[in-house]
Amino acid sequence: xxxxxxxxxxxxxxxxxxxxxxxxxxxxxxxxxxxxxxxxxxxxxxxxxxxxxxxxxxxxxxxxxxxxxxxxxxxxxxxxxxxxxxxxxxxxxxxxxxxxxxxxxxxxxxxxxxxxxxxxxxxxxxxxxxxxxxxxxxxxxxxxxxxxxxxxxxxxxxxxxxxxxxxxxxxxxxxxxxxxxxxxxxxxxxxxxxxxxxxxxxxxxxxxxxxxxxxxxxxxxxxxxxxxxxxxxxxxxxxxxxxxxxxxxxxxxxxxxxxxxxxxxxxxxxxxxxxxxxxxxxxxxxxxxxxxxxxxxxxxxxxxxxxxxxxxxxxxxxxxxxxxxxxx
Amino acid sequence: xxxxxxxxxxxxxxxxxxxxxxxxxxxxxxxxxxxxxxxxxxxxxxxxxxxxxxxxxxxxxxxxxxxxxxxxxxxxxxxxxxxxxxxxxxxxxxxxxxxxxxxxxxxxxxxxxxxxxxxxxxxxxxxxxxxxxxxxxxxxxxxxxxxxxxxxxxxxxxxxxxxxxxxxxxxxxxxxxxxxxxxxxxxxxxxxxxxxxxxxxxxxxxxxxxxxxxxxxxxxxxxxxxxxxxxxxxxxxxxxxxxxxxxxxxxxxxxxxxxxxxxxxxxxxxxxxxxxxxxxxxxxxxxxxxxxx
Numbered sequence: 001x002x003x004x005x006x007x008x009x010x011x012x013x014x015x016x017x018x019x020x021x022x023x024x025x026x027x028x029x030x031x032x033x034x035x036x037x038x039x040x041x042x043x044x045x046x047x048x049x050x051x052x053x054x055x056x057x058x059x060x061x062x063x064x065x066x067x068x069x070x071x072x073x074x075x076x077x078x079x080x081x082x083x084x085x086x087x088x089x090x091x092x093x094x095x096x097x098x099x100x101x102x103x104x105x106x107x108x109x110x111x112x113x114x115x116x117x118x119x120x121x122x123x124x125x126x127x128x129x130x131x132x133x134x135x136x137x138x139x140x141x142x143x144x145x146x147x148x149x150x151x152x153x154x155x156x157x158x159x160x161x162x163x164x165x166x167x168x169x170x171x172x173x174x175x176x177x178x179x180x181x182x183x184x185x186x187x188x189x190x191x192x193x194x195x196x197x198x199x200x201x202x203x204x205x206x207x208x209x210x211x212x213x214x215x216x217x218x219x220x221x222x223x224x225x226x227x228x229x230x231x232x233x234x235x236x237x238x239x240x241x242x243x244x245x246x247x248x249x250x251x252x253x254x255x256x257x258x259x260x261x262x263x264x265x266x267x268x269x270x271x272x273x274x275x276x277x278x279x280x281x282x283x284x285x286x287x288x289x290x291x292x293x294x295x296x297x298x299x300x301x302x303x304x305x306x307x308x309x310x311x312x313x314x315x316x317x318x319x320x321x322x323x324x325x326x327x328x
Numbered sequence: 329x330x331x332x333x334x335x336x337x338x339x340x341x342x343x344x345x346x347x348x349x350x351x352x353x354x355x356x357x358x359x360x361x362x363x364x365x366x367x368x369x370x371x372x373x374x375x376x377x378x379x380x381x382x383x384x385x386x387x388x389x390x391x392x393x394x395x396x397x398x399x400x401x402x403x404x405x406x407x408x409x410x411x412x413x414x415x416x417x418x419x420x421x422x423x424x425x426x427x428x429x430x431x432x433x434x435x436x437x438x439x440x441x442x443x444x445x446x447x448x449x450x451x452x453x454x455x456x457x458x459x460x461x462x463x464x465x466x467x468x469x470x471x472x473x474x475x476x477x478x479x480x481x482x483x484x485x486x487x488x489x490x491x492x493x494x495x496x497x498x499x500x501x502x503x504x505x506x507x508x509x510x511x512x513x514x515x516x517x518x519x520x521x522x523x524x525x526x527x528x529x530x531x532x533x534x535x536x537x538x539x540x541x542x543x544x545x546x547x548x549x550x551x552x553x554x555x556x557x558x559x560x561x562x563x564x565x566x567x568x569x570x571x572x573x574x575x576x577x578x579x580x581x582x583x584x585x586x587x588x589x590x591x592x593x594x595x596x597x598x599x600x601x602x603x604x605x606x607x608x609x610x611x612x613x614x615x616x617x618x619x620x621x
Binding site (some may be wrong): 004005007008076077078079080081082083084085086087088089092273325328 | 363375378379380381382396398399402405406407409411413414415416417418422425426427430431432433466469471473534581
């Protein structure tokens with residue numbers, strides 16, 4: 001069964017690995033150059049590109065490895081040839097799932113190791129600076145493109161493709177469903193699951209001239225909110241002003257609304273005077289509430305999220321085996 | 329010994345019963361023809377026997393086991409589906425390799441010999457074979473698997489008349505050589521006449537008649553005589569079909585004893601006459617007839 005599975009799978013497998021090899025070569029050439037630098041603006045394209053690639057890979061594995069593995073057999077009727085050899089359906093599916101999961105793990109691990117290594121100088125700088133404008137590795141788009149979670153994504157996407165193929169029995173429809181469902185899960189997890197798997201750190205800090213980072217107003221000149229400097233390397237969930245009793249205040253209280261003149265009234269004030277004016281908030285008893293996942297939780301969160309995806313994959317596999325009996 | 333036994337077997341697709349109340353016993357060592365009009369449930373019965381489908385009602389036992397229940401059972405039963413599926417991207421040689429990898433009892437010599445004899449190029453991709461060649465390849469895999477029972481769903485439908493004859497001859501040879509039992513379906517009786525020594529007629533998802541061809545031909549007679557009422561026939565003569573003209577009555581009967589009435593001219597039937605008579609009279613909802621020795 002292994003021979004047949006590999007024979008059917010080898011073209012797709014080898015083309016993905018060839019593409020990955022090309023990417024690894026590019027990263028290996030450009031990577032050493034990044035060590036020790038303090039500005040990475042010239043590699044924005046590669047930085048964004050590798051990140052995108054980390055998400056495209058699992059999607060591609062789901063659609064082009066997972067779906068055809070079963071859907072193509074059901075579509076062309078060849079399942080009735082192979083199921084009538086001395087091979088049970090369960091063994092047939094187990095071999096296919098096993099081969100695919102192993103290949104997906106290797107592919108995702110390979111790319112993730114290469115990208116994580118390549119981007120390590122960038123990530124280190126982004127995590128070290130409090131005022132960094134760069135995305136640190138705790139930021140959702142980067143988090144999913146580093147470490148071990150890409151392996152979880154790849155395995156999940158592959159099994160999802162197989163399951164969609166078993167249910168829909170049509171390659172094209174199953175590919176579409178796989179891509180949509182994978183994207184939905186990928187987007188839902190950072191919003192609905194990841195912030196809460198570990199209780200986030202709550203911190204209330206005074207608002208001072210020194211830590212004021214951003215002042216946000218609307219078009220009519222009403223001051224909406226301020227943010228303060230955030231802990232380095234953390235994933236900040238909330239950064240909001242609260243009053244003495246701890247309730248969020250938005251827009252800002254009337255006492256500081258005069259800090260910025262309404263639009264069209266005279267010259268725009270200089271930054272320092274606005275900062276000084278707004279930092280009265282501290283004296284008025286307002287404080288800034290910070291909720292965040294500290295950077296030190298990168299690996300615990302990585303392990304938990306990978307575990308979550310592997311658990312989902314196991315549940316989908318169980319579903320596949322259950323559904324297999326009903327196929328004809 | 330029985331290779332296939334069904335009791336109250338039924339299969340329902342959504343709302344429609346494709347097969348219902350099917351009771352059947354197929355003895356070992358025969359080539360059984362499964363005939364019936366399109367949609368009679370022939371494919372459903374074969375798929376149930378191969379374990380591709382699970383019954384909605386009743387039981388089916390093939391070679392002493394539940395179809396598709398495990399590797400041991402799968403090794404005993406070969407099945408070639410109606411559309412004779414093969415992998416388009418694999419070559420003929422790779423199909424034989426597939427068979428060898430997946431079957432413990434694989435007969436490689438037989439497979440290679442058949443491929444040679446059929447003139448199939450081992451290096452050719454199966455997707456480029458003609459319909460007939462594809463069928464031959466699928467059948468080769470089925471034969472070389474060396475099952476105890478080979479189920480063939482319309483095996484010769486895609487073959488030209490010459491290939492049909494050769495294939496059926498091959499099948500006879502395999503039966504003689506390996507003591508293989510075969511059940512093959514067709515809606516053409518002429519295909520079956522040459523090879524089958526056992527017959528099952530399936531009409532409207534019910535088994536209408538089953539028995540050894542020789543016994544069926546011996547017990548079914550065409551009686552021709554002056555027009556008369558069929559109620560006057562003796563109790564051991566069962567009417568299968570009857571037609572009347574102004575003066576004459578022709579009746580096809582299953583007779584348990586010799587026909588002694590001198591008013592009848594008694595004639596023998598061909599297998600085709602017999603099958604057509606059963607197939608064209610689906611209205612008579614009588615229980616399945618079993619011919620006993």
